[in-house]
Amino acid sequence: MSLLVLEDLMKAFGGLQAVGGLSLNVHAGEIFAMIGPNGAGKSTTFNLISGLFAPDHGRIVFDGKDITGAKPHERAHSGIGRTFQLMQPFHDMSVLENVMVGELFGHVVPKTLEAARRDAESVCALTGIDHLADRDVTGLGVADLKRLEVARALATHPRLLLLDEVMAGLTPTEARQAVASIRRVRDSGVTVLLIDHVMGSVRDLADRVAVLNFGKKIAEGSFEEVAHDPGVIEAYLGEEADGEIKPGG
Amino acid sequence: MAGAALLAAAAALPFWLNRTQPYFLQLALNVLIVAVLALSWDLLARTGQLSLAHAAFFGLGAYTSALLTTRAGVPVVAGIVLGGLMATAVAAALGVLTLRLRGIYFAIATLAFSETLRVITKQLRFTGGSAGLVTPPLLPANLPAQYLVILGILLLAALTSELVNRSRWHFAFTAIRTNEEVAAVMGIDVVRFKVLAFAISAFFAGLTGAFYAHVFLFINPFEAYSLAISVGALVAPIFGGLYTTIGPLLGAVALRIGEETLRAALGSGFLIIYGLILAAVILYMPRGLLGLWTAAAARRHAGERGVTAPVSGNGQA
Numbered sequence: 253m254s255l256l257v258l259e260d261l262m263k264a265f266g267g268l269q270a271v272g273g274l275s276l277n278v279h280a281g282e283i284f285a286m287i288g289p290n291g292a293g294k295s296t297t298f299n300l301i302s303g304l305f306a307p308d309h310g311r312i313v314f315d316g317k318d319i320t321g322a323k324p325h326e327r328a329h330s331g332i333g334r335t336f337q338l339m340q341p342f343h344d345m346s347v348l349e350n351v352m353v354g355e356l357f358g359h360v361v362p363k364t365l366e367a368a369r370r371d372a373e374s375v376c377a378l379t380g381i382d383h384l385a386d387r388d389v390t391g392l393g394v395a396d397l398k399r400l401e402v403a404r405a406l407a408t409h410p411r412l413l414l415l416d417e418v419m420a421g422l423t424p425t426e427a428r429q430a431v432a433s434i435r436r437v438r439d440s441g442v443t444v445l446l447i448d449h450v451m452g453s454v455r456d457l458a459d460r461v462a463v464l465n466f467g468k469k470i471a472e473g474s475f476e477e478v479a480h481d482p483g484v485i486e487a488y489l490g491e492e493a494d495g496e497i498k499p500g501g
Numbered sequence: 502m503a504g505a506a507l508l509a510a511a512a513a514l515p516f517w518l519n520r521t522q523p524y525f526l527q528l529a530l531n532v533l534i535v536a537v538l539a540l541s542w543d544l545l546a547r548t549g550q551l552s553l554a555h556a557a558f559f560g561l562g563a564y565t566s567a568l569l570t571t572r573a574g575v576p577v578v579a580g581i582v583l584g585g586l587m588a589t590a591v592a593a594a595l596g597v598l599t600l601r602l603r604g605i606y607f608a609i610a611t612l613a614f615s616e617t618l619r620v621i622t623k624q625l626r627f628t629g630g631s632a633g634l635v636t637p638p639l640l641p642a643n644l645p646a647q648y649l650v651i652l653g654i655l656l657l658a659a660l661t662s663e664l665v666n667r668s669r670w671h672f673a674f675t676a677i678r679t680n681e682e683v684a685a686v687m688g689i690d691v692v693r694f695k696v697l698a699f700a701i702s703a704f705f706a707g708l709t710g711a712f713y714a715h716v717f718l719f720i721n722p723f724e725a726y727s728l729a730i731s732v733g734a735l736v737a738p739i740f741g742g743l744y745t746t747i748g749p750l751l752g753a754v755a756l757r758i759g760e761e762t763l764r765a766a767l768g769s770g771f772l773i774i775y776g777l778i779l780a781a782v783i784l785y786m787p788r789g790l791l792g793l794w795t796a797a798a799a800r801r802h803a804g805e806r807g808v809t810a811p812v813s814g815n816g817q818a
Contacts, residue, residue: 302686328688342679344744345672353676356669357688365669408688 254313255280255443256301256412261310263296263467270296271307272467278412283434283444285454285475288464289487294447295337297464298414301445302334303327314412329360333410335401337417337447341389347400348385351375351407358408372407379403379433394421398430406437413437415446419453431456455479463487511652515645526644530716532757533651537709538730539737539749540658544665545702546735547744548695549678551604554595554611555706555734557618558588560725562707563714564628567636570715577639581711588707589700596699600692603681612731619726633721636714647716654712655750658705662746674698675744706734740782742791751790 256278263271271293278284286294299305303324312320355368376382379399419427455475463471465487471478518526562584569575599610622628640646673694676684685691714720741752763771
């Protein structure tokens with residue numbers, strides 16, 4: 253069953269067609285990866301799904317309901333959570349308080365501060381940042397900031413989690429931990445839609461992959477299928493000479 | 502505890518000052534007016550909305566109450582409350598219009614709004630034009646009682662501020678101030694909280710303006726909508742410590758008393774020194790007076806736990 257359906261989405265900025273007629277089906281319970289060269293429209297698609305941008309054309313259906321016109325906070329309440337590629341922690345708040353925001357406001361039914369604190373503590377434990385809970389966010393390393401991004405998104409208790417390059421900048425060990433933790437999130441019943449450039453992780457994680465180029469979908473299928481697609485190889489080789497897609501990893 | 506003692510002292514103040522030093526009671530009343538405006542400004546600033554329009558809400562409150570009491574025969578107390586409510590209603594409408602503006606653009610829009618109100622008030626015959634309005638008194642010739650009224654308003658503002666800072670609103674305000682987009686995708690209704698903050702903030706500014714009108718018994722557009730009021734409302738929280746209840750109060754007390762002392766000591770040139778002190782505090786103490794206190798407390802705390810702090814050489818206690 254489709255949890256998220258994108259129908260012919262379009263978004264232009266001035267003369268630049270960032271997303272040009274994108275259709276996508278994300279099934280409940282799967283890990284779906286969007287890959288593609290820089291500027292392919294992946295992050296714009298995330299902004300359309302989470303409601304930060306309004307599409308020029310097309311429809312977004314989440315869990316059978318048309319949410320194309322819904323506000324970002326309404327989408328959060330209906331079960332869409334996301335991280336940001338450039339980590340955006342709330343300064344003036346501790347790590348735990350950052351996560352508490354999600355617990356407090358990610359649901360329609362309000363939570364007390366005590367309940368939110370307790371639940372935020374368990375999200376911190378789940379994402380491996382419980383030892384940092386009382387720390388100020390300034391001075392955290394990249395890996396911990398990425399974990400905080402995921403923790404905040406999880407604290408809204410999403411049914412669909414959008415992960416925007418959470419592996420970028422991680423060491424191989426940290427990336428392996430991240431892969432394991434994303435699997436655990438999926439196994440707990442959350443559908444995952446992710447953007448990433450780290451192909452080894454995408455291959456390990458994704459049930460299905462869509463490849464975007466110039467705002468359009470040029471291939472969709474298993475990682476192996478898209479990795480051997482001539483159009484995909486051309487898009488990547490045309491963009492980056494070292495050819496980032498290597499099925500061997 | 503300390504707060505209750507302070508409040509008791511503040512409430513007792515007029516009863517001995519009034520007999521011995523009425524000038525100081527007048528000064529204390531002015532300090533309280535600035536303190537309410539400072540808290541009101543800070544409440545709005547917690548959502549990242551930096552207003553240059555506090556004079557607008559102060560003036561709206563003052564004129565609403567002045568007009569209702571002189572032209573419609575409304576009792577003074579009711580006029581003051583309605584003055585606060587008028588400011589609230591206008592702020593909610595303005596808040597919706599300025600939602601998309603951030604930082605300096607928001608500040609400029611609010612300044613324009615305030616100046617517009619002043620020009621309109623100056624031009625209309627209905628509002629008394631540039632000659633202003635003479636207003637009926639609140640608690641006539643009873644300075645101690647007037648002082649207690651503004652103390653009560655300040656208490657209400659301080660309670661509101663504490664309630665906000667101890668509730669989920671604190672999380673919403675802080676998140677919106679840091680990053681509206683992240684706040685929104687985490688489920689915060691940004692529009693609602695920004696407009697709410699604007700409305701609450703304006704209520705206290707309007708209430709204070711209306712109180713002012715019936716204590717000083719005369720208002721005109723130049724004073725009621727003066728930039729000095731807007732600037733005073735924002736300098737005190739910055740000086741004392743932003744986003745707290747104590748900071749704006751501390752800032753208002755320190756600034757007003759400092760200003761009076763400098764004026765008495767230096768005469769007409771005092772504003773130069775005053776300005777230099779302000780600039781130094783803003784440059785070198787980004788967390789204001791309250792920041793000095795918390796830094797000292799943190800050092801003491803570190804010392805108690807036996808952590809070797811690089812600042813002190815001898816004290817181990």
